[in-house]
Amino acid sequence: MRPHTHPAPPARRSLALRTAAGALAVAATAAGCGAQVEDGAEDARTVTVRRCGEEVTYTTPQRAVAYEGGSADKLFALGLADQVHGYVMPPANPPVSESPWAEDYERVEFLGDDLLNRELVVDARADLVVAGWNSGFSDERGITPEILDDLGIQSFMHTESCYNYPGHPERVAPFEGLYTDLERLGAIFGVEDRAAEVVADLRERVDRVREDVPEGDPVPVFLYDSGTDQPFTAAAQVPPNDIIRFAGGRNVFHDLDERWTQVGWEAVVEAEPEVIIILDYGDQPAEEKIEFLKSSPATAELPAVQEDNFFVLDYNEGISGPRNVDGLEKFAEYLRDLRTE
Incomplete structure (x- = not known):
């Protein structure tokens, strides 16, 4: 959770995609976050979504790996347990049995209680890794989106962690970052409608709280x-x-x-x-x-x-x-x- 900034910016590169040969793709606009979707063969669906300040093309993941509870919760809130292979949960995290999505945690594999690392991800045959910049992904530990791109493994970063991402920063207020993540993950997995419902519910709950704040100085x-x-x-x-x-x-x-x-x-x-x-x-x-x-x-x-x-x-x-x-x-x-x- 505790980030340390590393100044060396990775070179800009697009994610290498493995699509079905000869698939005919037709571009369409996905709901929610302006993502561009291409549909051809069923296993060749691709979508272009921002990863921090960078446009990246994704294929629909089937073996996602989540680092920490926040990443897994976002995926489970979108009903994606069937496409999550497993999770990494360092000891700082409370027991997953306390999660509203405890049943989903039970359905997927516990991959380890250490920090995120490249070997774990490769061994899990992950096709998407969800984590934050400097809270999961790390230059120092040798697991960055750029490195995973070179391995053909897709990655997604929490938007609230993007403000100092080298080369492709993106500045979004933390709660807006949460909504953005749900919408972008919804586009990546093809569950835009579900993402819109989840975000609308969260926004409504936040609005109710803000409307009920007593008058007076903060x-x-x-x-x-x-x-x-x-x-x-x-x-x-x-x-x-x-x-x-x-x-x-x-x-x-x-x-x-x-x-x-x-x-x-x-x-x-x-x-x-x-x-x-x-x-x-x-x-x-x-x-x-x-x-x-x-x-x-x-x-x-x-x-x-x-x-x-x-x-x-x-x-x-x-x-x-x-x-x-x-x-x-x-x-x-x-x-x-x-x-x-």
Whole structure:
């Protein structure tokens, strides 16, 4: 989840496609995101969709591999379990049994609990890999869209992670990135109507929350991911920033044009947060983080700590995926209750 920027931009290249020889293709426009579809032989359906800022042509995947819960959830929300071969789930992720799509996770293969790597993808005979830039795909680990292109393996990146993708950046607000991903995946898999329904439902839920925000100044909110010497937090380019602002809060680090990033405790103290969101994941339980904030001299006097105003956000409600909206609804209710006390 924690990205590190690597400056070397990959050369622009289009995805090499293996289509059926001699298929006659007729271009048509797909619904949703302006994708161009070509239909010939049944196994030769192709569609051109943006992968971050780059136009890429895809064939319909049959053995997709998802990295982390957000990727798998997007595919399962679109009803694509039959076309998902498996998933990679690092230990930070909560158990998949807690997912709204637990039955779908049971139907596909668990491929490992390590970081995404090229060998795993090749061994799985994946024809599509879904992950984020620097949160799955990585120059350092040798698994990038460009490398997979050369191997004939298609890739799809979370749009919210594209703002600093080398060579082909794309800047989209995190929740808009979620909707965009669902529409683009819908086009890639040929389930545009289902994607439109899912996106419409999510947008309606978000609109209801925003309409119900109490009047008054936004509540200053600090998200605490981890870290003792320096805290790791959510900046402008990740879903919690939208969760906070749509619920009636103000992310005290909303002005940092990054995703997940380190800041100094001095900056947290100066921001005087009235609420602290604790990002909860497997290897660092929320209770331990709260205890640290209460016992550390640097944070013990913060307004949120003094008032015991802690909200626990599930890991998969904080990374890009349909459960972002669950997290928003819960946090908005928490802020409304706080304001009426």
